[in-house]
Amino acid sequence: MASSPAGPADGELVRAARRGELTAFEVLVERYQRQATAVAYRLLSSREDAMDVVQDAFLKAYDRLETLSQPGRFGAWLMRIVSNLSLNFRRARALRRMDSLEAPGDDDSWGGVNRPDPVAPDPAAEASAGEMKLLLARAIEALPEMQRQALVLFSIEKLPQKEIADMLGCSVEAVKWHVFAARKKLKEQFKDYL
Amino acid sequence: MTQPDTHDVEYLLCRHLDGQLDRRERRALEQRLEADPGLREQLRLYGALDGLLAGLSTEAIDGIDYDLQRAEIITAVERKVLLSTERRRRLVFRPRFLLTAAAAMLLMAVAVGVVVLWPGVGGAPTPIATMDISRVAPTPRPAGQISGTVHPEDLDDLPLDIAPSRAAAPAGTIVVSFGAPHEADGAPDEAVVVY
Numbered sequence: 001m002a003s004s005p006a007g008p009a010d011g012e013l014v015r016a017a018r019r020g021e022l023t024a025f026e027v028l029v030e031r032y033q034r035q036a037t038a039v040a041y042r043l044l045s046s047r048e049d050a051m052d053v054v055q056d057a058f059l060k061a062y063d064r065l066e067t068l069s070q071p072g073r074f075g076a077w078l079m080r081i082v083s084n085l086s087l088n089f090r091r092a093r094a095l096r097r098m099d100s101l102e103a104p105g106d107d108d109s110w111g112g113v114n115r116p117d118p119v120a121p122d123p124a125a126e127a128s129a130g131e132m133k134l135l136l137a138r139a140i141e142a143l144p145e146m147q148r149q150a151l152v153l154f155s156i157e158k159l160p161q162k163e164i165a166d167m168l169g170c171s172v173e174a175v176k177w178h179v180f181a182a183r184k185k186l187k188e189q190f191k192d193y194l
Numbered sequence: 195m196t197q198p199d200t201h202d203v204e205y206l207l208c209r210h211l212d213g214q215l216d217r218r219e220r221r222a223l224e225q226r227l228e229a230d231p232g233l234r235e236q237l238r239l240y241g242a243l244d245g246l247l248a249g250l251s252t253e254a255i256d257g258i259d260y261d262l263q264r265a266e267i268i269t270a271v272e273r274k275v276l277l278s279t280e281r282r283r284r285l286v287f288r289p290r291f292l293l294t295a296a297a298a299m300l301l302m303a304v305a306v307g308v309v310v311l312w313p314g315v316g317g318a319p320t321p322i323a324t325m326d327i328s329r330v331a332p333t334p335r336p337a338g339q340i341s342g343t344v345h346p347e348d349l350d351d352l353p354l355d356i357a358p359s360r361a362a363a364p365a366g367t368i369v370v371s372f373g374a375p376h377e378a379d380g381a382p383d384e385a386v387v388v389y
Binding site for chain 1: 204205209214238239240242243246247248249250251256257258263264266267268270271272274275
């Protein structure tokens with residue numbers, strides 16, 4: 001979770017925004033836009049899609065500010081919106097791609113795009129240090145949906161497992177399992193380069 | 195979903211890295227790590243992977259102008275606020291809404307009128323007899339005619355020479371008067387007259 005920088009606390013800003021002070025909401029946008037964009041980008045692997053999702057997420061958050069029972073937890077609440085919207089966006093995108101008969105596969109997490117060569121012995125075989133992150137991002141993209149989301153939110157964005165469980169609609173234990181399964185796969189893929 | 199075995203030692207390694215093992219589990223794992231170089235290597239690999247993953251968080255996403263993104267978000271919010279305000283305004287000032295509101299107010303006024311004015315509907319007050327009771331000084335020659343006096347038989351010693359008083363009572367008014375002289379204290383005689 002992004003730590004709140006100096007300035008008014010999130011709860012204070014949320015209450016001001018509820019009173020119609022748009023500048024307060026702008027501060028919240030500035031505070032969380034990078035994290036929101038990063039989460040969306042890791043889940044969608046597309047900068048443009050991530051930007052769309054982040055804008056939608058902030059609009060939705062503004063619309064529903066009154067429903068936020070704990071204004072001080074705006075950040076976690078926003079990340080939940082971002083995560084859910086990203087998930088929906090990804091599903092819709094996969095459906096569109098399937099409709100266009102663009103190489104539908106047995107694993108819908110890829111949606112037929114950028115699927116790694118299954119016969120490649122090692123995804124990082126020819127990676128230079130600079131390419132490692134790109135390959136890692138692609139490997140994350142290839143993970144099953146729940147594993148990818150759990151890994152992104154926990155291992156990359158450092159959200160508490162309880163919040164992730166709430167976001168993904170599963171138990172904390174399930175989150176741990178998803179994160180572990182994802183780590184195990186990635187560790188196997190990248191073991192020669194770690 | 196294929197669930198990992200929670201007794202899988204690698205699962206324990208990950209929980210160890212996340213700081214989620216209790217003291218007993220940690221001690222047991224540390225003993226296994228001391229005895230098993232392969233396990234130590236696995237722990238190193240997971241640790242290195244975690245470092246790589248954490249690095250992705252701070253990695254800048256190329257080509258994003260956050261100032262522009264923020265401006266677009268705020269513009270979209272402003273547009274939404276304006277649209278919702280305009281929608282509310284249009285709803286309030288819509289001719290059909292005004293006509294409906296006027297009709298409703300008219301109906302309400304009629305209903306209130308019926309309740310207030312309709313006899314027996316709104317509980318209109320029933321006229322009741324009024325009685326005026328005044329206490330006046332006795333007059334020696336009342337203008338009205340006294341048709342008779344009544345007093346209890348056992349009060350024969352009541353001084354009957356006290357004339358009933360009259361205070362502008364018109365002729366024909368039936369006057370019931372009772373009173374008493376103030377002989378003892380010398381105060382003027384008084385009577386109570388009921389018209």
